Amino acid sequence: MKIIIVDDDAMVYESLQLLFSREEDIQVVGTADNGREAVKACEDTQPDAVLMDIQMPEMDGIQATREIKKHWPKVRVMMLTTFEDEQNIRLALLAGAEGYLLKSAPVEDMAQQLRALVSGSSVLNADVLMRLTQPEKKELESLTAREQEILQLVAQGCSNKEISSQLFVSEGTVRNVISIILDKLEVRDRTQLALYYWRRT
Template sequence: MIRVVLADDEAMIRAGIAAILGSDDRIEVVAQAVDGREAVDEVLRTRPDVVLLDIQMPELDGLAAAREIRRLRPETSVVMLTTFNEETYVEQALALGASGFLLKSGDPFELLAGVRAVADGAAFLSPKIAKRVIEQLTGRATSREQVKLLTPKETEVLALLGSGMSNADIAARLFIVEGTVKAHVSTILSRLGVKNRVQAAIVAYEAGLVESLA
């Protein structure tokens, strides 16, 4: 069972997201919060696998809450709930170590897939968010040059990582052991000069390794 804390100051948004999550019998919303401070408190109290944080909340905004949660309970994966006009916040959340980014107005399937992915140790970006973030970052040519530093197998692993797969999923797809995938991921992060899986996933999108960004 994937335990989730949901934080958003809008009651209707919380209700809608909770209903979508509740449709998957593998996911349980263990607590809801109306501001960032309450979100941190609920994470410490319930010790969930994933916390969904709205970026703009009273008392303590989503970014500040993410920073506190990553410091106090790094075992909990952080997923940011965003809107189209918050690209700069996404970049800041990347630096804080958020594992996923989802649009509030996105497809319910993306919400479920994203929560499952980050709970399994993967990174997940809504394709529309990835597209907008890429427009604010370095161009495709630069990313393609970075990817040239990788071996063919590492490039294949990066593409699967960018599509939201966990190490276990990648291992199963490539018929290799999970330890080998971990070694590949570590090398990929080092060669690309990125800090985490989400940043690596963005490079994969930029380089054209992941399709369907429309």
């Protein structure tokens, strides 16, 4: 089995190279530290599988996966990342990745998981699978009662002025609370907030 390791942290791909050098049936034919190099490495080496990080310079792992699957659909892509939020998982799978493992997973299992991937199986870390099948509500529970109240009104499409009127607080207070909610839930804007809320209620 020929594989490429893609990660912008040299320590990660050097450690993985060492790990796989002990496996007779796995050959690391290339490494890359960004998505653009990963696409070029696929063109040059025609691997069976790619171990792909998500956040990298120039082109991230999700974009690179999309490009690889477009040109070489038979190449299997395993995301190997620290990101376990539902959005990144779904984006990676939509881009064509067949596997999603967390870097916190035991490295001893990785070779076997790669073999399963190349043989045609989808490989998802147990924590990742739980994220997809049982989105957690604990993030919402971390909000104060007032924050949850404002989040619900945002999800219902209310403007800051309407929220201010309903809750008898100033529009400035509403803006401040929404900023806090965005920060706590790690989403970008009101639309993302609304989607987040309805997925978890």
